Amino acid sequence: MKPKKVAVLDISNLEGETFKNFITDHPLSGIDFFYFQDKEITFTRSSEGASLILEENLEALQDFPLVIDFKKERKDFYEIEGSTIFVNLQGKGTLIFYGLNHQKLKEEPHLKTPHPFNCLFFRFLEYFKTSPPEMVFCNAVLSTSEEGREGQDELYNQTVALLNLSSYKKKIYKGQIAFNISMIDNPNFQRRIEEEISFFFENSFPFQIQIARSGTFFGTVIFLNIIFSKPEDRENYKEWLSKKEDFIFNLKSEGIVEAVQEGKVFVKFKEEEEKRVLGLQIYGDPLYSGMAYNLSNLTEEFFKGFFVLK
Numbered sequence: 001m002k003p004k005k006v007a008v009l010d011i012s013n014l015e016g017e018t019f020k021n022f023i024t025d026h027p028l029s030g031i032d033f034f035y036f037q038d039k040e041i042t043f044t045r046s047s048e049g050a051s052l053i054l055e056e057n058l059e060a061l062q063d064f065p066l067v068i069d070f071k072k073e074r075k076d077f078y079e080i081e082g083s084t085i086f087v088n089l090q091g092k093g094t095l096i097f098y099g100l101n102h103q104k105l106k107e108e109p110h111l112k113t114p115h116p117f118n119c120l121f122f123r124f125l126e127y128f129k130t131s132p133p134e135m136v137f138c139n140a141v142l143s144t145s146e147e148g149r150e151g152q153d154e155l156y157n158q159t160v161a162l163l164n165l166s167s168y169k170k171k172i173y174k175g176q177i178a179f180n181i182s183m184i185d186n187p188n189f190q191r192r193i194e195e196e197i198s199f200f201f202e203n204s205f206p207f208q209i210q211i212a213r214s215g216t217f218f219g220t221v222i223f224l225n226i227i228f229s230k231p232e233d234r235e236n237y238k239e240w241l242s243k244k245e246d247f248i249f250n251l252k253s254e255g256i257v258e259a260v261q262e263g264k265v266f267v268k269f270k271e272e273e274e275k276r277v278l279g280l281q282i283y284g285d286p287l288y289s290g291m292a293y294n295l296s297n298l299t300e301e302f303f304k305g306f307f308v309l310k
Contacts, residue, residue, distance in 0.1 A: 004303050005032040007064040014149040015116075015287060016070035022292035025263060028300055034064070066302055068295060114196045116146055117211075117220060120265070120290030122200060124224060124282065127240050131233065132205035134276075137225040140211045141181060145218040145287055147172050152217050159215070173213075181214045219260050222282035231275035238278065241267070246289065256283045265289050 011020050016035075023033055114122065117140065125136070144151035151172050158178035161168035175182060184190065190211065197207060214221075228234045242249065247265045259266040260283055270279030284290070 003032070003065075004030055005034060005064055006066045006068060006299060008033055008035045009067065009069040011035045011070065013070055014145065014152070015291060018285075018287040019068070019070070019292045019295060022263070022288055022296060026296060028296065031299065031303060066299060068299070114200070114294070115193060116286035116291040117142060118193060118196050118200075118290075119294040120220065120282075120284050120286045121197075121222065123244070123265075123290070123293070124222075124241070124280070125197075125201065127237055128205060129201060131236070132201070133226050133228050133233070134205070135227040136205060136207040137227075138207065138209040139223040140209070141214045141221045142184075142211060142286075143214060143216040143219050144177065145285070146220075155215055155217060177213060178215045181212055183210070183212050218285055218287075220282075220284060220286050222280075222284075224280040224282060226278045226280075228276045228278070234276060234278050238269070246293075253281075259283070260285055263288050 008016065008019065010016055020033075020035055121138070121140075128136075144155045147154075154170065154172045155177055157168050158170070158173075158176065162176075162178050174185060193209065193211065197209070226234075226237070228237070241247070244265075246263065247267050248255070248259050249267050249269065253268065256266045263285070265282065265284035267283075268281040270281065
């Protein structure tokens with residue numbers, strides 16, 4: 001029987017660290033995770049003291065049926081932005097999963113994972129794969145965590161420079177991010193978000209989305225308005241949403257920071273006068289409740305179905 005084990009590469013960045021924390025908080029039964037820094041020993045398994053070295057040629061990974069890679073540029077393997085998850089299958093090459101149990105998971109050999117924001121956003125939209133609404137409007141404010149630790153470091157340095165009335169050479173952001181909210185001036189970023197939504201939902205419903213960036217270290221705020229075909233569709237959606245275990249529903253805005261810090265998603269309903277319309281204010285961490293949640297689900301699904309134990 002092949003072992004159910006996963007290699008997680010380059011946990012030195014914020015994305016890898018977040019995923020490791022998520023798996024610690026939500027362990028997957030029967031699946032062992034081995035964490036690596038590039039070219040270093042960083043993981044010791046239980047009391048046995050067994051350790052693994054990630055060699056430069058990555059040949060050590062051949063023993064792992066599943067590999068999750070958080071290095072943003074690994075040119076020896078591929079060129080791709082953001083976190084990826086892939087598996088070594090003989091004769092099938094490298095397989096990169098896309099999205100929340102995407103229907104083309106077993107058909108496409110090379111698929112990108114969504115942006116962390118979309119991983120969180122899709123958790124509210126996946127209901128519409130079978131029951132599409134008439135329209136979805138979204139305004140979102142991202143934090144610097146979507147740029148990883150580099151984005152958070154730049155926010156910190158900008159804040160220190162601003163408070164000391166000094167200058168700081170920007171590397172990640174074009175404009176001032178500290179104590180500021182501004183629209184993301186990057187058409188490629190906007191295009192990526194929109195294309196992922198269209199691809200995942202196969203253009204089954206129209207949507208409009210605007211995204212801004214704020215000078216905060218983590219978390220995202222999503223203002224979501226959904227127009228349904230009839231009032232009962234709205235109630236069915238609310239009932240479906242209420243079953244998500246890591247969501248906290250509250251009519252007030254108390255406890256938002258605490259909920260997000262604990263890895264929860266805070267949801268506030270806004271009842272509209274029009275019975276076919278539902279407004280939601282959503283607060284969550286895209287890295288923890290989006291990206292890490294998504295990869296954990298895909299890992300579990302991989303060992304349940306796609307990967308046949310022999």
